[in-house]
Structure formats: structure tokens, C-alpha cells
Amino acid sequence: MAWLWRQRDMSPESLTAEEVQRFIRAHAGVLDRAVDSALRETPLDDISVQRLKESNYVFSGIKVFHELNEAFPSLLDEEGSPKPFERFLNDVQKVHESYNVDYLRTEYNFAHASALMAARWKKFERDGERYLLQYRTIGDDRVRRTHRMLHNITLPVTSPFWDKYFPPNGWNCRCTVVQVRKGKHPVSDEREAMNLGSQATAGKYQEMFMFNPGKRMATFPAYNAYTIRKCNSCQWRPDKMKLAADIPDNELCKACRLLQEMKRGNAGNIRRMAKPLQGRTIVRKELPGPILISGASLKEWTNQPHKHYFAKNKMLLEIENILSKADYIGAVEYHKDGDNKKDVKLSHIFECEVSGEKSWIIVREYKWGEIVLHSISASFEKIAKGIKKE
Numbered sequence: 001m002a003w004l005w006r007q008r009d010m011s012p013e014s015l016t017a018e019e020v021q022r023f024i025r026a027h028a029g030v031l032d033r034a035v036d037s038a039l040r041e042t043p044l045d046d047i048s049v050q051r052l053k054e055s056n057y058v059f060s061g062i063k064v065f066h067e068l069n070e071a072f073p074s075l076l077d078e079e080g081s082p083k084p085f086e087r088f089l090n091d092v093q094k095v096h097e098s099y100n101v102d103y104l105r106t107e108y109n110f111a112h113a114s115a116l117m118a119a120r121w122k123k124f125e126r127d128g129e130r131y132l133l134q135y136r137t138i139g140d141d142r143v144r145r146t147h148r149m150l151h152n153i154t155l156p157v158t159s160p161f162w163d164k165y166f167p168p169n170g171w172n173c174r175c176t177v178v179q180v181r182k183g184k185h186p187v188s189d190e191r192e193a194m195n196l197g198s199q200a201t202a203g204k205y206q207e208m209f210m211f212n213p214g215k216r217m218a219t220f221p222a223y224n225a226y227t228i229r230k231c232n233s234c235q236w237r238p239d240k241m242k243l244a245a246d247i248p249d250n251e252l253c254k255a256c257r258l259l260q261e262m263k264r265g266n267a268g269n270i271r272r273m274a275k276p277l278q279g280r281t282i283v284r285k286e287l288p289g290p291i292l293i294s295g296a297s298l299k300e301w302t303n304q305p306h307k308h309y310f311a312k313n314k315m316l317l318e319i320e321n322i323l324s325k326a327d328y329i330g331a332v333e334y335h336k337d338g339d340n341k342k343d344v345k346l347s348h349i350f351e352c353e354v355s356g357e358k359s360w361i362i363v364r365e366y367k368w369g370e371i372v373l374h375s376i377s378a379s380f381e382k383i384a385k386g387i388k389k390e
Contacts, residue, residue, distance in 0.1 A: 004092075005085050010072045012254035015061055016262065016305035020068070024061045030104060031056035031219065034111040042119035048217050052115055054263045055218035059107075061259035062226045062252070067099045103225075106171050113168040114213040114220065117177070121166065121214020124157050124179065131179035132187065133157055135165075138174045146200035147175055153188045153196070154180060161190060165197035166212040173209075228252060262309050270313040271298045282320055282373075286328045287348060289371050291363050293319065297373040304375045308355040312376060315354060319373065326350035326361055330387040343367055347374070349383060 003019035014020060032053050039049065071092040077083050083091070124133060135153040137143045143151075147169060155161050167175040201210050207229075211221040222231040228250075278298060281290035298316065306312040315322055331346040343366050350361040354376075360383055362374040377383050 002085070004068055004071060005075065005088050007072075007075075010069055012065070012251055012258055013305055014068065015065060015255055015258055016309045018303045020064065021262070024057065024064050027064065027100070027104070028053070028057045028060040030108060031060065031111040034108045035115040035219065038112045038115035039119055042116060042123070044115075044119040044122060048118070048122065051217040052118060052213075052219050055220055056111060057263045058256065058259045059220040059224065059226070061262075062255060063099065063103075063107075065252070065255045066226050067095060070099075071095045107220075109172050110168055111219040113173060114218070117167050118214040118217060118219075120177065121162075121212065124177075125214070127157075127179065129156055129158065130182075131157070132182055132185060133159075133162065133177050134180045134185060135167075136176050136178055143174075144170070144200075146196075146202075147173065149196045150175070150193075150200055152185075153193045154185045155188055155190060155193060159190055159193075161193050161197060163212050163215065164194075164210040165200065166214065168213075169200055169209050170206060227256070231256075258309055261311070268302075270302050270316055274298050274302075274316050274319075277316075277319065280320065282323050284324070284328065284350075287363070287365070287371055289369065291323065292370065292372045294372050300375045301373070304377070306354070306359070306376065306378050308357070308378075311355045312359070315352075315376075322352055323350060323361060323363075323373070326352040329360065331365075332383065332387045347383070349387065352376075354378070 003017065003023075007014070015024070035049065035052050035056065044052075074088055074091040074095075075082060077087075124131075132154050133156070135150045137147055137151045139151075150165065150169075153161070162177075166177060167173055169175060201207050208221055208223045208225070211218075213219060216222075223229055224231075275298070277293045278295050280293050282293070283290050301316050301319075302313050304312070327350060329349040329351050331348045333346060344364050345367045346365045348363040348365060348371075350363065352359055352361055357378070358380070359376055359378050360380055361376050362383065363371060364374045365371045
């Protein structure tokens with residue numbers, strides 16, 4: 001919340017800030033522990049585990065986006081003036097408790113159930129049609145009436161029933177599916193089973209559970225408590241890779257797209273991959289000396305928020321080639337208001353492209369003569385004040 005208190009606006013790109021990323025990953029880490037706990041019972045291959053945890057990350061990011069937007073109006077008092085930090089923190093405490101205590105407890109249980117059922121589904125697929133699958137409830141008085149109606153439904157693994165009504169079928173759902181031998185149990189009427197499944201997931205907040213975590217290899221469905229119904233058909237959902245064309249300007253979709261990129265291009269992984277670049281230099285004739293790639297360069301570049309976060313981070317792995325070809329724009333004494341640059345003589349600016357759009361690489365020249373790769377920005381206005389050609 002300290003980070004939020006310092007902000008004056010909120011956008012999907014806010015999710016790329018280092019403090020917000022730490023918060024998202026801490027939240028996802030709780031859900032990842034649920035996955036790990038579930039898979040101690042039924043192991044799963046590494047790639048599938050990674051996909052489940054990527055689902056946790058995207059879900060956590062969208063949830064944090066909602067939480068930040070809900071808390072953001074509390075920054076100002078009744079007269080529109082910024083609140084002191086202590087008052088702001090007190091006012092958003094209820095938001096914090098709702099999202100990070102009450103909701104998180106239920107979401108942990110759901111992630112645990114999804115991971116367990118995903119692992120079981122993989123086994124069912126491997127065994128093929130040797131067995132039938134049978135829906136089972138726990139059988140106690142806490143079982144929901146609509147879930148009780150699904151008890152003992154028995155169908156082949158290939159039935160479309162399992163695409164939509166494979167557990168968990170709701171928050172804190174404890175239902176399961178087991179294999180039964182053919183011939184020992186009658187096969188259910190598929191049409192009737194589908195109708196009962198539809199009743200079990202009927203209602204505005206229930207239809208979101210119509211998914212199979214093993215087929216999607218996701219802990220949470222694309223349409224969930226923090227997304228919209230269109231997410232179900234979006235080709236950019238966690239098991240797909242393309243944003244739905246009819247809602248490109250929706251802020252939730254922009255946030256989701258950034259999260260999808262970041263789950264594959266997180267700063268830590270890129271820094272580890274770029275480690276061999278540390279200490280190398282790049283020569284540009286416009287500058288009085290070679291450009292050093294330092295450890296600070298790797299950290300600053302990967303932590304820098306950007307519209308195309310993943311593509312920007314991936315560029316770091318090819319920075320020698322990219323910077324050698326980038327257009328030199330000029331130099332500025334200060335490229336960012338408020339930044340402490342008492343030791344910086346000049347910031348040299350190079351123009352490049354990230355995902356087909358212009359961005360600007362910043363190289364700092366220090367007073368003692370060292371020239372170091374610093375960062376990259378998608379906003380020319382922020383860095384172009386007083387620019388001059390050398």
C-alpha cells in the first residue's frame with residue numbers, strides 16, 4: 001500500500017512496477033504452495049506444474065489489479081486532497097483484509113482442489129477408455145444440493161460432460177471423480193447428466209466454474225471472480241495466446257495481456273539469462289568511450305515498466321546487436337524529473353523499436369568518464385527535454 005500511496009494515477013501498466021510485481025508474486029506464491037501440497041498426493045510432470053503456477057500468477061495479477069483500483073479512491077479525502085499515509089492505510093485496511101485474508105483462504109482451497117483434479121485427469125487420460133469415470137461427493141450434510149444431484153454420474157472419459165463439470169465446481173467444492181470398472185456400474189444418460197451439470201453451475205457466479213482444470217491445465221478458469229464472461233472465449237486466456245479482437249481497449253484485457261507476457265518474461269529469469277553480458281562493452285562512434293553493460297544495467301532494464309514488458313525484457317538478451325544498430329538521437333542533462341543524478345554528466349538517447357513501436361534506450365555518461373547502459377523508456381516526452389546532438 002505504500003507504493004499505491006505514492007501514485008497519482010492507475011493503469012494496467014502499473015502492474016509492471018517492481019513493488020506491484022513483488023506483491024503479485026507473493027500472492028501467487030501462496031497459491032503455488034496449494035499446488036505443491038496437492039501434488040504430494042498425486043504427482044504431475046514439471047511442464048504441467050509450471051502451467052498451473054502460471055495460472056496462479058495471472059489470476060493473482062488480475063486480482064491485484066482489482067484490489068489496487070478498489071483502494072485507489074481512498075488516496076484522497078472528501079475535499080480531493082491527498083490523505084496522510086496513516087489515514088490512507090487505515091481506510092484501506094478493510095480492502096486488504098477482504099482480498100488478502102478472506103478471499104485468499106477460499107482461493108487457496110480452490111487452487112489445491114484444481115491442482116489435485118488436474119493431476120488425476122492426466123492419469124485418467126493416460127488410462128484411456130479402460131475405465132469409466134464416476135462423479136462423487138463427500139456425502140455429508142455440507143454438500144450442496146446441486147452437487148448432490150451429480151453424485152454417481154458415470155460416463156466415459158471422452159464424454160463432453162467432463163469438459164464442463166469436472167470438479168471443483170465451486171468455491172470450497174470437495175467433490176471428486178474416480179475410475180470405476182466397466183460393467184460394474186451403469187453408464188449414465190449423457191443428456192440428463194449435462195442438464196444436471198448445468199443446474200449445478202447455474203447462476204451469475206456459478207457458471208464461471210464450468211471448466212476442466214486438467215484439460216486447461218489451469219488452477220483457475222479464464223472467467224472467474226475477477227474477470228468477465230468474454231474471457232472464456234478469448235484466445236488469450238491462459239491456455240491460448242491471442243487477445244480477443246472485439247475488446248482490445250478493455251483495461252482488464254490490457255492488464256491480462258501484460259500479465260500473460262510477464263509470466264514468461266519475468267525480470268529474474270531474464271537477468272539470469274543475461275548474466276553473461278555483464279562486463280561486456282558496446283562501441284558507438286557518437287560517444288567518447290565504450291558502453292558498459294553492468295549488473296545494475298541488467299536490474300534496471302528488467303525492472304523498468306513498459307507497455308510491452310516481455311518483449312522489452314527479451315530485448316536485453318540481444319542488447320549488443322540492438323544498441324549497435326539503434327539510431328542515436330542526442331543527449332540530455334536530465335532525462336527524468338526528480339531522479340538523483342549528481343554524478344551523471346549526460347544521458348545519451350538511442351531510438352529503437354519494441355514490438356513494432358518506438359522506444360528509447362538510455363545510456364548514462366558519468367562525470368568520471370564511465371559510460372553505462374541504464375534503461376529503456378516507451379515515453380519520449382519524459383526523456384527528451386533539452387536534448388541536443390553531440
